[in-house]
Amino acid sequence: MKTTKDFDVRQFLPYLLNQAAEASSLEFQKVYKDKYGMLRNEWRVLFHLGIYGRMTASDIGARAQMHKTKISRAVQRLAERRYLTRTRADTDRRVEYLTLTSAGQQVYRDLKGIAQDYDAALTDGISAEEAKMLRGLLLRLAQRD
Amino acid sequence: MKTTKDFDVRQFLPYLLNQAAEASSLEFQKVYKDKYGMLRNEWRVLFHLGIYGRMTASDIGARAQMHKTKISRAVQRLAERRYLTRTRADTDRRVEYLTLTSAGQQVYRDLKGIAQDYDAALTDGISAEEAKMLRGLLLRLAQRD
DNA sequence: ATGTAATAGTTGTTTTTGTAACTAACAAGC
């Protein structure tokens, strides 16, 4: 399957994706880190709960493609900060329902707003069609495994 | 600047980029890790030297946007494996020129070939125009900071 | 020439992640 035409590794998609992801995450990362002392995984768990409401750790893992240990630790820290509460399910006492507290919801709304502005800034020089196509392609790449 | 229209955080560019980057890196990561016992930073240093030939750690840092400690440690491990050699510059005895050994070049060529195939697989269901646009946009996002 | 700042790169320490092993609860077959 190896083609003969030469290949520029600088154009290698995983590399470009990583570079773009790192560069574009930096500024926003500073926000949830400095303003709320949160890690990336915590922000991810938080916003999933913000979007979907009450859900279990496994649900989040399936949605966000995060490993359960990441979620476990993120949940622990979010619970310490009182951004969420955990309640055991009576039907199955292994599972734990996670819900944002009102403090957690406030943080979510704040960060979501900042994310929106930041996203707008990122897509500033890009046409709406391009941006839409970009998101679509990224979603496809993220889901293929 | 906050718009009123609601915003879906799942479409947040840094999030999509990270998801796509992680998913698309996994398979290739396995190659340089399992086949050559290399870390991502080592693969990055290696391919920069493969592309540009002799260069200093700072040069690599500027090109790859990598912090100098990452490079220092990557270079150390690559030198241990005899994939590169380090030579002090006479003109400025702080700087060190890094060059791939022939073993290093072989590894580079091998990984580059695999990367090429993998890239082709990733862009399989995507038109050439879309792929080109995607790379262009990623490059822009990577460079804006 | 000499003190101050800047640059190249390294090392040490602390956080964070990754991996695997673990506990607890449930499910299903016999």
Added chain:
DNA sequence: GCTTGTTAGTTACAAAAACAACTATTACAT
């Protein structure tokens, strides 16, 4: 009911990354 397997989530230990402090060398201003 009791063994076997599966699922939810946690914990322990090892690997890696982040961050800050460090050495050595050069540059620059007075």
